[in-house]
Amino acid sequence: MQTLAGKSITTVAIIGNPNVGKSSIFNQLTGLNQKIGNYPGVTVDKSTGFLKGSKKSIQLVDLPGTYSIFPKSEDELVAYRVLTGMEDEKPDAALVILDSCNLERGLLLGTQVMDLGIPVAFVLNMKDLAEKNGIQIKSHQLFKELGIPLILTDARKSDGLEAIRILIQENRFQKSNPFLNINEVLQSGVLEQVKARFSLEGDYLAFQFLVFAASNRNLSNEDRQWIGELLAASEVNISSCQLEETRKRNQKIKSLMNQVVATGNSKGNGFSKKLDTVLLHPVFGYLIFLGIMLLVFQAIFAWAEAPMDLIDGAFATLSSLISSNLPEGVFTDFLSEGLVPGIGGVVIFVPQIALLFGFLALLEDTGYLSRVVFLMDRVMKPLGLHGKSVVPLISAMACAIPAVMAARTISNSKEKLITILVAPWMSCSARLPVYIIIIGLIIPSESFYGLDYQALALLGMYLLGIVATLAGAFVLKLFLKQKEKSFLLTELPIYRVPRWKAVLLTMFGKSKVFVLEAGKVILTVSIVLWVLASYGPPSRMDALEQEKNSMVENATSEEESAEIEDLYASKMLENSYIGIMGKSIEPAIKPLGYDWKIGIALITSFAAREVFVGTLATIYSVGQESEDEVTLREKMANEVWVDTGEKVFDIPTGISLMVFYAFAMQCMSTIAVVRRETKSWKWPIYQTVVMTGFAYLAALITYQILS
Template sequence: MEKITTSESVKTIAIIGNPNVGKSSIFNQLTGLNQKIGNYPGVTVDKTIGSLKHGDQTYHLIDLPGTYSLYPKSEDEEVAHRVLNGLGERRPDAVLVILDAVNLERSLLLGTQVMDLGIPMAFLLNMKDLAEEKGLEIKVFELYKRLGVPLILTDARKKEGMGAIRELIFLDKFSSPDPVLDVGQFLPKDLLAAVVERYGLATPYQAFQLLLFSLKGNVLAEPDRLWLQRQAELYAVDLEKLQVAETVERYRIIRSILDESIVQEAKKPKGITLALDRIMLHPVFGYAVFLATMLLVFQAVFAWAEVPMDWIDGGFAAFSAWINALMPRGVFTDLLVEGVIPGIGGIVIFIPQIALLFGFLAFLEDTGYLSRVVFLMDRIMKPFGLHGKSVVPLISGMACAIPGIMAARNISSNKERLITILVTPWMSCSARLPVYIILIGLTVPSESFLGVNAQALALLVMYLLGISATLMGAFALKFVLKKGEKSYLICDLPIYRMPRWKAVGVTMFSKSKVFVLEAGKVIFSISIVLWVLASYGPSSRMEPLEEEREAALALVQDEEREAVEDAFAARKLENSYIGIMGKAIEPAIRPLGYDWKIGIALITSFAAREVFVATIATIYSIGADAEDELTIREKLAQETRPGTGEKVFNQATGFSLMVFYAFAMQCMSTLAVVYRETKSWKWPIFQALVMTSVAYFAALVTYQIFS
């Protein structure tokens, strides 16, 4: 876990504000690409830290998740409370609070709470031009006098005010304000003093917050939570009513401040935003626009990523061949050519999809459309235990589960985010497509039914099966996972704007960097393990096999050597450790209609589902024609079971395999990303066990029905 170092030459500054207030835009402009991703102590939410230098002084800027108050209901918002109160790490030296000029009353609820914490701070009044467009005339100097801390006007989109912010930081013009609210009117002073003394707090408001957070079991350590609750009982304090009373009083003070700072009421909104929302939020047309947009995004991610992914794949293949030709034969060369280089390639090849997906998400968010999608979909997703924001990861999962799971970070509810992560791999991703195409070609006749090709209909059924499993799995997890928190959708609907391309580029870069550095380490390690298992076996089996191979090669002509090599490669695989594993699991998979060779394909395709096709091509000695899809289908159609003469890939086995791959977790890259997102092996192991169990029993039922 990353830890921010603090010394005389390093200062930390937190940036906080409501969602969609321009906070991250200001952060990106101040730090550029000089950013790094870490994790907050005790939580799974990412923190983005940017560095800013001035002479010998270094400033660490922390981009806190957007929140509406310091009494959040989800884990990412809870981070603001942890950081500003120094729970788990040192408090920041100063705070920049971003205010939305269009929604000052709401922004100041959070802003005045930060003021009462006693941290040196400053306000950045963003989007003042939009307030004027809406008929709000803000008396900036009067607002500055009432708040009593530095106030800078900014326009994050036009980069206005950035110089003033840097000057504020470099000259340390932050100031510690007087408390806005006297919490002594809500709590006995003896109680506040006891909490302040026990925890060494700087202000009574920190004590006030700790008491309120004793109601949430996952914020404070259990001994502290119980001690605070006992103190509240001792003084007969109703903490839930206390929070409501404090919020009501705080809003009363805020309105008194704004009464003297705003001289004109807002006009009724008009223009392009309202006109577009009549379509985007329409109960019928809104969903049609959303589906069309997601189809466009999905198609673009799939199509545009194909070319760079092919380049990456071909580049690594060429590099592997070059290394193989350059270096002498041996174990180290084999490790590089068959393990290390493909392992790295298996990481890098996902970058185009991840970068494009997050680029599109940043584009849609920056235009203001993504907020409408979340609002629109929340009602449909809620009965299944999902969130409105779950729709983007789920649809993204139809291209690849990896970027889909990473897209779930935007879901504020920890429970709904976890459910989304766990069920997204059930969406039929593009890696399943080669498996479906091969097996459908083997088992489904190319006939038409009511004008629809039967094979196309079978492919559609497989995708619908994945969607059904996703929704049913989410519905079951809704009752299994006991996270305690209630989910509320609080969603801003900002005006429609042109996106900021630099911000989109920064998002694409940072998300790709996180994947390569974090999930890549796990993928790379497992790739090498799989290579070792497939390349080596017990010497008692491998040595006689090698002697037999050399003897066979000595007896054949050059044009026959390739066929001999293919035959012995298949036998070597059978006697490798992974081949032995295939033989070992054969009794368990025989009821599904699979033999040990298909078992090996199941094991090797754990690296990636599409490996199934290449594996069965190798096992059945298809050799150089492995890339020819039709040849694979023809030769697999000729395979028979020893003794019975029955086709190996008959309809029952083919349907069983398709169902198995529809439900099974056959992708180590996905498990690595789930580990990366949940910060625990518990969830990927749970996910793999449940999905594999469901896949096994569904495939068993399918085989029994069609056999």
């Protein structure tokens, strides 16, 4: 073996199987000194950061979770490209994270990384679970057999993190002798020719070069032809060699496990097994999942109501104070009618967003979310979805963008495409502000046997999205023909007490992203809307201003004068640029129960769904008396049809509006990501047209039936 202590290193790649605590270790080693990007030429996330507390500048790269470095998906392809420096700067060393409870499986990847000739160190994480499961790892014996530094850790409790930090700072990574002699799989003559032509060091690196040749975008046509001729002349089937390499490697790993692992009495998995018999039951499992989600939504309404009302009232008061204390003019109107209501339209939903993500983090940290993945696989398969589709679809409840990107881990191309196309039908957090504000208007805040009507309505909207997603997947399965088979590989971790600090950090982080990312869009649109709603064609606006002044002069009382001001404020809004746009589409949306103001909100929310609330906040504020501390909810509740005097936001209109938002493709960022993932404009255009057309039809039927 070759020790590297004392030598300077600048980049360390962190690699491991999915769900081994790799990202947790990365986060603790780097702290907040991180950034997210993409690997060159691919859409896979690239997380990088610098070692916290180090005097040297040492960059850590968190590679995507993978079970091997063979290219079954883009994630696994990235791992090889980074470790070999094929398309990115090659790291100086690799930190391989292994699951102490599943050491045999993790060593398949770990020994592959060793054989690439990279300086390596192993971290055996989750040592506490191994002890509970009666697994004893003879770490000294494992070190002697592999020649690789080993550190036992429990990342959840930060146990062993300081040892990892010292190992990296002092560069105690080591190169080991090859674990598997690749000449047992492929004759050395072929490998020698590959090494000579492409200046490669090590037989295993040359072997992997041949395996990845089809995916190597740096190879010229001449080199590809040379490799093809070499394999043909040597009568080598590289796919068969790859399978043989895995078989022989697993044989050696099994032999090694007999020497370094002893199994005793399990202390910790008995409770998990008993609980799984209930939570994974083919009937009760689904009922329990629905019950948990209902409790989550009921808590969101019950716990968020007070802070929401406080925020709503605070921004109404702020608008009133600005209007009352600043001189009259355009700037004051902009602040009180545009900027403040726009910001309020963002901040008011922070309590629900934080609670939703907090509950999801809680379910994930306890280990229950992995059970949901396993449970839902039974439903997914007949509908044309992969078991791994569950993870993107569940993450789509937060945002469709990472959900679409998460589908890249699905190796089956048909199931990957179906997942991408149906993911936006899952009710994301951007729809939550729309649901919350409308449910609060049309559904009474009452309960039935302890079940809150508003919570039931919100659960119903989420279930509607799930049903639509599964039904859409089934239809696509019938149209997209492919016979490729796929299988689900997942784990059921032991149930654990949630890390409350991690849950709180998730709540804070997701809320921050919502405020900063969604907030920028909402605020920008709100400002543009205020301008469009405050100004119109000069000929129209001047004529209305003259009419108003004339009528005010002839008014016989202050009350009559105030009525005239309110009347012409409404007329000014209707004749503004935004009013003209809304009036032009009103004939098309009136059968759905929407007026022209809602139509404006529909148009603007095609940039992002959550803009809907901010749009109405701005439109209902323009021309109103800001001295009156009226909240957005009150403004929407008081809105009436001019011709009938009936409320605009009644039950038929409200439910129709929620149905439209449940199905319409109203997110330009998602469209862009779908284009990038599918590498074609065909699918995002198809997706947008079909989803929005279906949304219109569903909303039309809903309104006509309920009214």
